[in-house]
Amino acid sequence: xxxxxxxxxxxxxxxxxxxxxxxxxxxxxxxxxxxxxxxxxxxxxxxxxxxxxxxxxxxxxxxxxxxxxxxxxxxxxxxxxxxxxxxxxxxxxxxxxxxxxxxxxxxxxxxxxxxxxxxxxxxxxxxxxxxxxxxxxxxxxxxxxxxxxxxxxxxxxxxxxxxxxxxxxxxxxxxxxxxxxxxxxxxxxxxxxxxxxxxxxxxxxxxxxxxxxxxxxxxxxxxxxxxxxxxxxxxxxxxxxxxxxxxxxxxxxxxxxxxxxxxxxxxxxxxxxxxxxxxxxxxxxxxxxxxxxxxxxxxxxxxxxxxxxxxxxxxxxxxxxxxxxxxxxxxxxxxxxxxxxxxxxxxxxxxxxxxxxxxxxx
Numbered sequence: 385x386x387x388x389x390x391x392x393x394x395x396x397x398x399x400x401x402x403x404x405x406x407x408x409x410x411x412x413x414x415x416x417x418x419x420x421x422x423x424x425x426x427x428x429x430x431x432x433x434x435x436x437x438x439x440x441x442x443x444x445x446x447x448x449x450x451x452x453x454x455x456x457x458x459x460x461x462x463x464x465x466x467x468x469x470x471x472x473x474x475x476x477x478x479x480x481x482x483x484x485x486x487x488x489x490x491x492x493x494x495x496x497x498x499x500x501x502x503x504x505x506x507x508x509x510x511x512x513x514x515x516x517x518x519x520x521x522x523x524x525x526x527x528x529x530x531x532x533x534x535x536x537x538x539x540x541x542x543x544x545x546x547x548x549x550x551x552x553x554x555x556x557x558x559x560x561x562x563x564x565x566x567x568x569x570x571x572x573x574x575x576x577x578x579x580x581x582x583x584x585x586x587x588x589x590x591x592x593x594x595x596x597x598x599x600x601x602x603x604x605x606x607x608x609x610x611x612x613x614x615x616x617x618x619x620x621x622x623x624x625x626x627x628x629x630x631x632x633x634x635x636x637x638x639x640x641x642x643x644x645x646x647x648x649x650x651x652x653x654x655x656x657x658x659x660x661x662x663x664x665x666x667x668x669x670x671x672x673x674x675x676x677x678x679x680x681x682x683x684x685x686x687x688x689x690x691x692x693x694x695x696x697x698x699x700x701x702x703x704x705x706x707x708x709x710x711x712x713x714x715x716x717x718x719x720x721x722x723x724x725x726x727x728x729x730x731x732x733x734x735x736x737x738x739x740x741x742x743x744x745x746x
Contacts, residue, residue: 406553409475412448414543415441417470419457422534426453434540468535472543474521474528478556479579482523484736485550488583491603492594495611496620507586509533509542512620521546528552548662548693551581559695559729566722573733580732588660588691589653590622592669595686596646596679597638600703612636625654645678662693689728698727704738705731 411433418429430441445453482503490500499506503523510517519542520531528550532542547553556579564571574580585591593613598606610622617623617631628650634643652672653660660666670687673679681701688697699705700717709716723730 406475406477406555408444410543410547410552411435411540412444413472413475414470414540415445415453417472418539419453420460421470422467429453432534432539434538469531469533470539472530472532473526474530474546474550474552476527476552477554478558478560480523480528480556480581481577481579482528484577484580484732485583486523489549492607494607494614494622496614497622509535512618519546521550544661545586548584549586551584551693553693554581554695554729556581559726562726563723563730563733567730569719570723570730570733573737577733577736580729580736582689582693582695582728582732584662584693585660585691587622588666589625589650589658591690592649592653592660592673592687593622593628593646595683595690596642596649598686599642599680599683609636609638625650629654639678641678643678645673645676648676649673649679660691662691666692667694689731694728696725696727698723698731702731705734708734708738 415429415433418424418432422429424432426441427438430436430438433441435441435444442452445451445456449456451459486500486503486505489498489505493500496512497508504520505522506518506520508516508518517533517535518531519533522529530543530546532539532546560574560578563574594606594610597609597613601609613628613633613636614620614622616636617627629647630651631647632643633646634640636643652658652669658665658669660669667688670684670692673687674681674684682699685697685699685702688694689699698717698720700720701713705716706713709719711719720727720730
Protein backbone atom coordinates (compact mmCIF):
# COMPACT_ATOMS: atom_id res chain seq x y z
CA UNK A 385 0.00 0.00 0.00
CA UNK A 386 1.34 3.43 -0.93
CA UNK A 387 0.50 6.66 0.85
CA UNK A 388 -0.67 9.53 -1.34
CA UNK A 389 1.96 12.17 -1.87
CA UNK A 390 0.83 15.13 0.16
CA UNK A 391 1.17 18.57 -1.40
CA UNK A 392 3.26 19.77 1.52
CA UNK A 393 4.96 18.45 4.62
CA UNK A 394 6.59 20.13 7.57
CA UNK A 395 9.28 22.67 6.68
CA UNK A 396 12.77 21.25 7.12
CA UNK A 397 13.56 23.59 10.02
CA UNK A 398 10.83 21.93 12.06
CA UNK A 399 12.03 18.36 11.57
CA UNK A 400 15.15 18.47 13.77
CA UNK A 401 13.18 17.97 17.00
CA UNK A 402 14.03 21.40 18.39
CA UNK A 403 11.60 23.91 16.95
CA UNK A 404 8.57 21.69 17.47
CA UNK A 405 8.06 18.91 19.98
CA UNK A 406 7.45 15.49 18.52
CA UNK A 407 3.85 15.65 19.70
CA UNK A 408 3.32 18.92 17.84
CA UNK A 409 5.04 17.58 14.73
CA UNK A 410 2.61 14.67 14.73
CA UNK A 411 -0.39 16.94 15.27
CA UNK A 412 0.78 19.20 12.46
CA UNK A 413 1.08 16.21 10.13
CA UNK A 414 -2.50 15.31 11.04
CA UNK A 415 -3.74 18.81 10.21
CA UNK A 416 -1.91 18.65 6.87
CA UNK A 417 -3.79 15.45 6.06
CA UNK A 418 -7.14 16.88 7.10
CA UNK A 419 -6.65 20.07 5.09
CA UNK A 420 -5.33 18.29 1.99
CA UNK A 421 -7.65 15.29 1.91
CA UNK A 422 -10.99 16.65 3.13
CA UNK A 423 -13.21 19.67 2.66
CA UNK A 424 -13.72 19.89 6.41
CA UNK A 425 -14.27 23.42 7.80
CA UNK A 426 -11.32 24.83 9.76
CA UNK A 427 -13.23 24.73 13.03
CA UNK A 428 -13.78 21.00 12.52
CA UNK A 429 -10.16 20.47 11.50
CA UNK A 430 -9.13 22.03 14.81
CA UNK A 431 -11.44 19.77 16.80
CA UNK A 432 -10.43 16.64 14.89
CA UNK A 433 -6.72 17.36 15.37
CA UNK A 434 -6.88 18.16 19.09
CA UNK A 435 -6.63 21.95 19.10
CA UNK A 436 -8.85 23.58 21.70
CA UNK A 437 -10.10 26.15 19.18
CA UNK A 438 -9.77 27.20 15.57
CA UNK A 439 -7.95 30.32 16.75
CA UNK A 440 -5.20 28.25 18.39
CA UNK A 441 -4.85 26.23 15.20
CA UNK A 442 -4.52 29.43 13.16
CA UNK A 443 -1.86 30.76 15.53
CA UNK A 444 0.11 27.54 15.26
CA UNK A 445 -0.20 27.47 11.46
CA UNK A 446 1.07 31.03 11.11
CA UNK A 447 4.07 30.12 13.27
CA UNK A 448 4.93 27.04 11.20
CA UNK A 449 3.91 28.05 7.67
CA UNK A 450 3.55 31.83 7.81
CA UNK A 451 -0.09 31.71 6.73
CA UNK A 452 -3.50 30.62 7.95
CA UNK A 453 -4.79 27.06 7.42
CA UNK A 454 -7.29 28.36 4.87
CA UNK A 455 -4.56 30.12 2.90
CA UNK A 456 -2.42 26.99 3.03
CA UNK A 457 -5.31 24.87 1.73
CA UNK A 458 -6.04 27.24 -1.17
CA UNK A 459 -2.39 27.09 -2.20
CA UNK A 460 -2.40 23.33 -2.66
CA UNK A 461 -2.90 21.57 -5.97
CA UNK A 462 -5.33 18.97 -4.64
CA UNK A 463 -9.08 18.89 -4.94
CA UNK A 464 -10.13 17.83 -1.43
CA UNK A 465 -13.21 15.67 -1.14
CA UNK A 466 -14.81 14.76 2.17
CA UNK A 467 -14.28 11.08 2.91
CA UNK A 468 -14.40 8.56 5.72
CA UNK A 469 -10.66 8.25 6.41
CA UNK A 470 -7.39 10.11 5.96
CA UNK A 471 -3.79 9.04 5.45
CA UNK A 472 -1.09 10.59 7.64
CA UNK A 473 2.65 10.41 7.11
CA UNK A 474 4.02 9.83 10.61
CA UNK A 475 6.99 11.94 11.75
CA UNK A 476 9.95 9.92 13.04
CA UNK A 477 13.05 10.74 15.08
CA UNK A 478 16.04 8.67 14.09
CA UNK A 479 15.86 5.33 12.32
CA UNK A 480 12.91 3.01 12.68
CA UNK A 481 13.36 -0.76 12.57
CA UNK A 482 10.22 -1.88 10.77
CA UNK A 483 11.09 -5.58 10.82
CA UNK A 484 11.26 -5.50 14.61
CA UNK A 485 8.08 -3.48 15.07
CA UNK A 486 5.80 -5.43 12.75
CA UNK A 487 7.16 -8.85 13.71
CA UNK A 488 6.63 -8.01 17.39
CA UNK A 489 3.00 -7.14 16.70
CA UNK A 490 2.49 -10.14 14.40
CA UNK A 491 3.51 -12.60 17.12
CA UNK A 492 0.97 -11.06 19.50
CA UNK A 493 -1.89 -10.29 17.09
CA UNK A 494 -5.39 -10.92 18.45
CA UNK A 495 -7.53 -13.09 16.23
CA UNK A 496 -10.29 -11.14 14.50
CA UNK A 497 -9.07 -7.85 15.98
CA UNK A 498 -5.54 -7.39 14.62
CA UNK A 499 -3.92 -8.44 11.36
CA UNK A 500 -0.26 -8.12 10.47
CA UNK A 501 1.16 -8.99 7.05
CA UNK A 502 4.70 -7.91 6.35
CA UNK A 503 5.05 -4.23 7.18
CA UNK A 504 1.31 -3.71 7.39
CA UNK A 505 -0.75 -3.67 10.59
CA UNK A 506 -4.44 -3.12 11.03
CA UNK A 507 -6.66 -3.01 14.09
CA UNK A 508 -10.44 -3.31 14.09
CA UNK A 509 -12.04 -0.54 16.13
CA UNK A 510 -15.68 -1.40 15.41
CA UNK A 511 -17.48 -3.98 17.51
CA UNK A 512 -17.63 -7.60 16.42
CA UNK A 513 -20.62 -8.25 14.17
CA UNK A 514 -20.70 -4.68 12.82
CA UNK A 515 -19.29 -3.50 9.52
CA UNK A 516 -15.52 -3.57 10.18
CA UNK A 517 -13.76 -0.25 10.65
CA UNK A 518 -9.97 -0.43 10.74
CA UNK A 519 -6.99 1.68 11.75
CA UNK A 520 -4.08 0.80 9.49
CA UNK A 521 -0.34 1.45 9.81
CA UNK A 522 2.23 0.48 7.22
CA UNK A 523 5.85 1.10 6.43
CA UNK A 524 7.63 1.56 3.12
CA UNK A 525 10.69 3.30 1.73
CA UNK A 526 9.10 6.69 2.55
CA UNK A 527 8.62 5.87 6.25
CA UNK A 528 5.57 5.03 8.32
CA UNK A 529 2.00 5.92 7.38
CA UNK A 530 -1.36 5.58 9.07
CA UNK A 531 -4.84 5.44 7.64
CA UNK A 532 -7.23 6.75 10.27
CA UNK A 533 -11.02 6.61 10.08
CA UNK A 534 -13.10 9.71 10.71
CA UNK A 535 -15.34 7.60 12.91
CA UNK A 536 -17.05 8.02 16.30
CA UNK A 537 -14.36 10.12 17.99
CA UNK A 538 -11.91 12.89 17.01
CA UNK A 539 -9.29 11.41 14.72
CA UNK A 540 -6.41 12.64 16.89
CA UNK A 541 -7.47 10.09 19.52
CA UNK A 542 -6.87 7.26 17.05
CA UNK A 543 -3.54 8.83 16.13
CA UNK A 544 -2.51 9.01 19.79
CA UNK A 545 -3.03 5.24 20.05
CA UNK A 546 -0.90 4.67 16.96
CA UNK A 547 1.85 6.90 18.35
CA UNK A 548 1.82 4.99 21.64
CA UNK A 549 1.66 1.54 20.05
CA UNK A 550 4.50 2.22 17.59
CA UNK A 551 6.64 4.21 20.07
CA UNK A 552 6.83 7.24 17.81
CA UNK A 553 7.92 9.75 20.45
CA UNK A 554 11.29 8.06 20.93
CA UNK A 555 14.46 9.45 19.35
CA UNK A 556 16.29 6.32 18.30
CA UNK A 557 19.36 8.30 17.24
CA UNK A 558 19.92 9.50 20.80
CA UNK A 559 19.06 6.12 22.32
CA UNK A 560 21.22 4.06 19.97
CA UNK A 561 24.22 6.35 20.42
CA UNK A 562 23.90 6.14 24.19
CA UNK A 563 23.72 2.34 24.21
CA UNK A 564 26.70 1.97 21.87
CA UNK A 565 28.76 4.30 24.06
CA UNK A 566 27.92 2.66 27.38
CA UNK A 567 27.57 -1.00 26.52
CA UNK A 568 30.13 -3.14 24.66
CA UNK A 569 27.71 -6.01 25.21
CA UNK A 570 24.95 -4.34 23.17
CA UNK A 571 26.90 -2.18 20.75
CA UNK A 572 27.08 -4.80 17.99
CA UNK A 573 23.33 -5.45 18.18
CA UNK A 574 22.60 -1.73 18.05
CA UNK A 575 24.80 -1.34 14.96
CA UNK A 576 23.22 -4.38 13.30
CA UNK A 577 19.65 -3.37 14.12
CA UNK A 578 19.35 0.37 14.78
CA UNK A 579 16.00 1.86 15.62
CA UNK A 580 14.49 -0.87 17.80
CA UNK A 581 11.40 0.53 19.49
CA UNK A 582 9.54 -0.48 22.64
CA UNK A 583 6.09 -1.26 21.30
CA UNK A 584 3.39 0.27 23.46
CA UNK A 585 -0.24 -0.48 24.23
CA UNK A 586 -3.22 0.17 21.99
CA UNK A 587 -5.36 -0.25 25.11
CA UNK A 588 -3.83 -0.17 28.57
CA UNK A 589 -6.28 -2.56 30.22
CA UNK A 590 -5.98 -5.07 27.41
CA UNK A 591 -2.18 -5.01 27.68
CA UNK A 592 -2.34 -5.31 31.48
CA UNK A 593 -4.48 -8.43 31.18
CA UNK A 594 -2.15 -9.86 28.57
CA UNK A 595 0.81 -9.12 30.81
CA UNK A 596 -0.69 -11.32 33.52
CA UNK A 597 -1.54 -14.00 30.94
CA UNK A 598 2.10 -13.92 29.85
CA UNK A 599 3.58 -14.72 33.25
CA UNK A 600 5.85 -17.76 33.01
CA UNK A 601 4.52 -18.83 29.61
CA UNK A 602 5.60 -18.27 26.01
CA UNK A 603 4.35 -15.45 23.79
CA UNK A 604 2.48 -18.03 21.72
CA UNK A 605 0.73 -19.49 24.76
CA UNK A 606 -0.20 -16.09 26.21
CA UNK A 607 -1.64 -15.05 22.82
CA UNK A 608 -3.60 -18.30 22.69
CA UNK A 609 -5.07 -17.55 26.12
CA UNK A 610 -5.95 -14.01 25.05
CA UNK A 611 -7.76 -15.36 21.98
CA UNK A 612 -9.67 -17.82 24.18
CA UNK A 613 -10.66 -14.91 26.39
CA UNK A 614 -11.98 -12.99 23.37
CA UNK A 615 -14.21 -15.87 22.31
CA UNK A 616 -15.29 -16.93 25.80
CA UNK A 617 -16.02 -13.57 27.40
CA UNK A 618 -15.85 -10.86 24.73
CA UNK A 619 -18.06 -12.29 21.96
CA UNK A 620 -15.37 -11.47 19.41
CA UNK A 621 -13.96 -8.35 21.06
CA UNK A 622 -11.39 -8.12 23.80
CA UNK A 623 -13.48 -8.29 26.99
CA UNK A 624 -14.06 -5.14 29.02
CA UNK A 625 -13.24 -4.83 32.73
CA UNK A 626 -16.92 -5.30 33.50
CA UNK A 627 -17.02 -8.54 31.53
CA UNK A 628 -14.02 -9.98 33.38
CA UNK A 629 -14.45 -8.81 36.96
CA UNK A 630 -16.71 -11.66 38.06
CA UNK A 631 -15.38 -14.49 35.89
CA UNK A 632 -13.50 -17.63 36.96
CA UNK A 633 -10.82 -16.98 34.39
CA UNK A 634 -8.70 -19.96 35.43
CA UNK A 635 -11.18 -22.09 33.47
CA UNK A 636 -9.32 -21.04 30.33
CA UNK A 637 -6.32 -23.07 31.47
CA UNK A 638 -4.12 -21.12 33.86
CA UNK A 639 -3.28 -21.16 37.58
CA UNK A 640 -6.14 -20.08 39.85
CA UNK A 641 -4.20 -17.20 41.40
CA UNK A 642 -3.48 -15.78 37.97
CA UNK A 643 -7.10 -15.96 36.89
CA UNK A 644 -8.29 -14.34 40.12
CA UNK A 645 -5.64 -11.65 39.74
CA UNK A 646 -7.08 -10.67 36.35
CA UNK A 647 -10.62 -10.54 37.78
CA UNK A 648 -9.45 -8.39 40.70
CA UNK A 649 -7.55 -6.06 38.38
CA UNK A 650 -10.61 -5.78 36.14
CA UNK A 651 -12.80 -4.89 39.13
CA UNK A 652 -10.43 -2.08 40.09
CA UNK A 653 -10.42 -0.64 36.58
CA UNK A 654 -14.22 -0.90 36.30
CA UNK A 655 -14.87 0.63 39.73
CA UNK A 656 -12.48 3.56 39.28
CA UNK A 657 -13.23 3.95 35.55
CA UNK A 658 -9.54 4.12 34.84
CA UNK A 659 -8.25 5.20 31.44
CA UNK A 660 -4.92 3.42 31.24
CA UNK A 661 -2.72 5.46 28.96
CA UNK A 662 0.85 6.44 29.69
CA UNK A 663 1.38 8.85 32.57
CA UNK A 664 0.71 9.20 36.27
CA UNK A 665 -2.57 7.26 36.36
CA UNK A 666 -1.04 4.27 34.60
CA UNK A 667 2.09 4.40 36.78
CA UNK A 668 -0.01 4.46 39.95
CA UNK A 669 -2.11 1.55 38.70
CA UNK A 670 0.95 -0.55 37.86
CA UNK A 671 2.38 0.07 41.31
CA UNK A 672 -0.93 -0.81 42.93
CA UNK A 673 -1.42 -4.16 41.20
CA UNK A 674 1.65 -5.49 42.99
CA UNK A 675 -0.69 -5.93 45.98
CA UNK A 676 -2.70 -8.55 44.09
CA UNK A 677 -1.79 -12.15 44.74
CA UNK A 678 -0.69 -13.70 41.48
CA UNK A 679 0.92 -10.55 40.04
CA UNK A 680 4.66 -10.26 40.49
CA UNK A 681 7.46 -7.80 39.72
CA UNK A 682 7.91 -9.12 36.17
CA UNK A 683 4.37 -8.15 35.23
CA UNK A 684 4.70 -4.72 36.83
CA UNK A 685 7.91 -4.00 34.94
CA UNK A 686 6.45 -5.33 31.70
CA UNK A 687 3.53 -2.93 32.07
CA UNK A 688 5.93 -0.08 32.81
CA UNK A 689 7.46 -0.88 29.44
CA UNK A 690 4.31 -1.04 27.38
CA UNK A 691 1.55 0.83 29.25
CA UNK A 692 3.39 3.51 31.25
CA UNK A 693 5.97 3.90 28.44
CA UNK A 694 8.83 4.23 30.90
CA UNK A 695 12.01 4.26 28.80
CA UNK A 696 14.01 3.03 31.80
CA UNK A 697 11.77 0.11 32.81
CA UNK A 698 13.63 -3.18 33.09
CA UNK A 699 12.29 -6.59 34.19
CA UNK A 700 15.53 -7.82 35.73
CA UNK A 701 13.99 -11.22 36.46
CA UNK A 702 12.87 -11.81 32.87
CA UNK A 703 13.72 -15.37 31.85
CA UNK A 704 15.19 -14.32 28.48
CA UNK A 705 17.33 -11.65 30.14
CA UNK A 706 18.73 -14.11 32.68
CA UNK A 707 19.51 -16.69 30.01
CA UNK A 708 21.06 -14.15 27.67
CA UNK A 709 23.26 -12.62 30.37
CA UNK A 710 23.86 -15.92 32.20
CA UNK A 711 23.44 -14.24 35.58
CA UNK A 712 21.10 -14.05 38.57
CA UNK A 713 18.29 -11.45 38.75
CA UNK A 714 20.34 -9.31 41.16
CA UNK A 715 23.34 -9.39 38.85
CA UNK A 716 21.15 -8.56 35.84
CA UNK A 717 19.86 -5.51 37.67
CA UNK A 718 23.43 -4.42 38.42
CA UNK A 719 24.56 -4.89 34.82
CA UNK A 720 21.59 -2.87 33.56
CA UNK A 721 22.61 0.17 35.62
CA UNK A 722 25.02 1.15 32.86
CA UNK A 723 22.14 1.31 30.38
CA UNK A 724 20.17 3.99 32.22
CA UNK A 725 18.05 5.87 31.28
CA UNK A 726 17.37 3.59 28.28
CA UNK A 727 17.10 0.18 29.92
CA UNK A 728 13.82 -0.59 28.13
CA UNK A 729 15.58 -0.24 24.77
CA UNK A 730 18.54 -2.30 25.98
CA UNK A 731 16.01 -4.99 26.83
CA UNK A 732 14.76 -4.99 23.24
CA UNK A 733 18.29 -5.79 22.08
CA UNK A 734 18.58 -8.62 24.60
CA UNK A 735 15.28 -10.03 23.32
CA UNK A 736 16.51 -9.61 19.74
CA UNK A 737 19.76 -11.44 20.46
CA UNK A 738 17.87 -14.26 22.13
CA UNK A 739 15.64 -14.51 19.07
CA UNK A 740 18.68 -14.88 16.83
CA UNK A 741 19.92 -17.73 19.01
CA UNK A 742 16.55 -19.49 18.70
CA UNK A 743 16.58 -19.05 14.93
CA UNK A 744 20.09 -20.48 14.67
CA UNK A 745 18.98 -23.56 16.57
CA UNK A 746 16.09 -24.06 14.19
